[in-house]
Amino acid sequence: MKNSIVHFVSKIKNGRHKAIIEAPFNAETWEVAQALQRGGYIRAAAIDDNTIRVLTKPFAIQDIKLLSKSSRPVFTDIPKYCDFIDQKLLWTPEGIFWDFEARKKRLGGEVILRIR
Structure with a gap:
């Protein structure tokens, strides 16, 4: 990353x-x-x-956390479910997408961050 x-x-x-x-x-x-x-x-x-x-936006982001690091990248296949409490941002070969967008396009990639 x-x-x-x-x-x-x-x-x-x-x-x-x-x-x-x-x-x-x-x-x-x-x-x-x-x-x-x-x-x-x-x-x-x-x-x-x-x-x-x-x-x-005020109070739209409660918590934001980086999941992948340059020393420890985190990869995922197509997300199996969409957790609407925590959303994850994925870096795919076609660009940067949310987990629900990547699921619709059947893409996997590096998980950049988790946001609440």
Whole structure:
């Protein structure tokens, strides 16, 4: 997993009670931001002067945890069930998807994070 994703997730975790979070732009972090917007965890994400600005939703993210690390990647096949309490973000060959989206497309991949 890229260090930029780790940095972006830690910014989200530490700034989840702020209105706006800024992080350096990277293609992977932008894809994670779009996935968080699709999942309803943030209001909007925009690119401005090589930075990503994220408008957060208050109390939408209770807990966010990185599951894969560069020293210990966690892989999964097609998720067997969808746990709607904990949702997982997967890095698949076709892009970054939530576990329920990956199940519909019958994809497996590296589990990036778990979010509540």
